[in-house]
Amino acid sequence: MRAVSETLRLALVGCGAICDWHRRGLGHVPEIEITAAVDPDLARAQRVADETGARAFGSLDEAIDAGGFEAVDLMLPHDLHEPVAVRALEAGLHVLLEKPMASTPEACDRILAAAAGAPGVFMVAENAQYWPEVRIAADLIREGAIGDLVTAEVHLFLPPMPAFYGGDRPWRFDAEKTGGGITIDTGSHYIRPLRMWLGEIDEVVAAMERTYAGMQGESLARALFRFRSGHVATFSMMLTDAPIGRQDMFRISGTQGEIQIGAGVRLVDAEHPHQGVRVREDEPQGYLESYAGQFRDFARAVREGAALEAGPEVALGELRTALAMARSAESGRWEKVW
Ligand SMILES: NC(=O)c1ccc[n+]([C@@H]2O[C@H](COP(=O)([O-])OP(=O)(O)OC[C@H]3O[C@@H](n4cnc5c(N)ncnc54)[C@H](O)[C@@H]3O)[C@@H](O)[C@H]2O)c1
The missing domain is CATH 3.30.360.10 (Dihydrodipicolinate Reductase; domain 2)
Structure with missing residues (x-):
């Protein structure tokens, strides 16, 4: 598993609507620091970067090349969940992936297989x-x-x-x-x-x-x-x-x-x-109070090796x-x- 810095350094990937709600929750979780903001709509990534002190990138690959984070929070349209989650897992990152894990059980199985072979924590963000x-x-x-x-x-x-x-x-x-x-x-x-x-x-x-x-x-x-x-x-x-x-x-x-x-x-x-x-x-x-708990659980799993309150397979339900x-x-x- 990758070395974990003092705070868990996180890249926000997909700086759209839910990103703002995640950031509100992250405001209550000082053990996580936002260090990268990724969106092909660069104005969106830049806005988040300006407001958080993170670096802005137009793609996850560019952000991975630049480094500076151990974990990603993937907030993307559902058809992108599988390719981007698998890319991040294969890069050795800890992955928090917005629900649904993917839109078919077969795609979920492929993501879970990638997670099983990867060193990082994999969590599906079901804030409920x-x-x-x-x-x-x-x-x-x-x-x-x-x-x-x-x-x-x-x-x-x-x-x-x-x-x-x-x-x-x-x-x-x-x-x-x-x-x-x-x-x-x-x-x-x-x-x-x-x-x-x-x-x-x-x-x-x-x-x-x-x-x-x-x-x-x-x-x-x-x-x-x-x-x-x-x-x-x-x-x-x-x-x-x-x-x-x-x-x-x-x-x-x-x-x-x-x-x-x-x-x-x-x-x-x-x-x-x-x-x-x-x-x-x-x-x-x-409802908006749910996100801080989600990020605390993710941070505990990454930093302390604790079991997630609900593992990613639960989201298949x-x-x-x-x-x-x-x-x-x-x-x-x-x-x-x-
Ligand atoms: N937990 C909740 O309460 C909740 C609420 C709404 C949405 N969601 C989930 O959040 C996810 C995103 O939904 P949204 O409403 O924020 O969508 P959105 O369209 O507002 O935001 C998605 C963003 O991803 C960007 N993007 C597209 N391709 C990308 C790529 N390859 N790399 C990086 N960024 C890319 C888009 O430019 C856009 O800014 C979905 O999985 C959705 O189901 C969860």
Whole structure:
């Protein structure tokens, strides 16, 4: 394994929308230092370089030739995940790769094979693993706050945020580049929590619609998930320009109450029926709070050799669920995830 300097020196590869959210998380993780910013759109790389003191490069190869970092954070359109991740692994770098690992299980297998033969740490960045509200809910379930689990639901209708859907033709609208639609992309952050709470998904049945003009993949997905435990959960997601009302993103129901996650975490139980009670309000919460935990886990694995909280193979579950949903939408039947 490469020598690790005092701080872990990181190259940000792909200085687009998610890069800004990663940088916000990195602001809380002093053990990682950004020393390179890479993007073929040099103005993007230069902006990040100017704001961080890093060096700007137009390609990963140029950055590797220049040196000065042990790790890369790959934030790229999905069709580039495999070639760039394999290049970085073969260069002996520690690799943090945005989800999905790739858009097919075969491409994921090739990346995992490259990682197995490489000296560095390989991690898939599924930030939902570190999402404070999701972890609070996991604690409540473990503590028996809602009794035995019965069922759960995901409900997320989301607007097209300009950072992610702006420009003439965002790559997200291109099924070849994305590998599908909204589920393979944003859906993973809502499937991971269900797997953290309910275990592995066995099979799914889904309907998918193309409701958003110009988007080749599905922009509306409705599905039932059956877990190996026998539990059933529902999953609903839609990209829409229409006004969206208040929504609870997650609802977990047990024999003695419910956990609802919308604005914060609410526990509904015999003591607090109907409206429930907000729990652990004093802790930092919100989706954007998830990234610092992700980078701390990566830094611990690189610097201390610690096991990742969720190894890269875990991310196959979200991808396989999204692909099984797409198959089910075609076949009209339950489809196995694994
Ligand atoms: N964790 C989350 O919450 C979350 C949210 C959105 C996106 N993502 C993921 O982040 C990744 C990037 O998405 P995005 O929305 O930031 O996309 P984006 O289009 O905003 O940014 C991608 C950037 O990569 C650059 N690029 C293209 N080819 C490159 C190459 N060969 N080397 C270096 N840079 C290159 C592009 O010029 C662009 O600036 C995807 O995997 C996506 O699924 C994660």
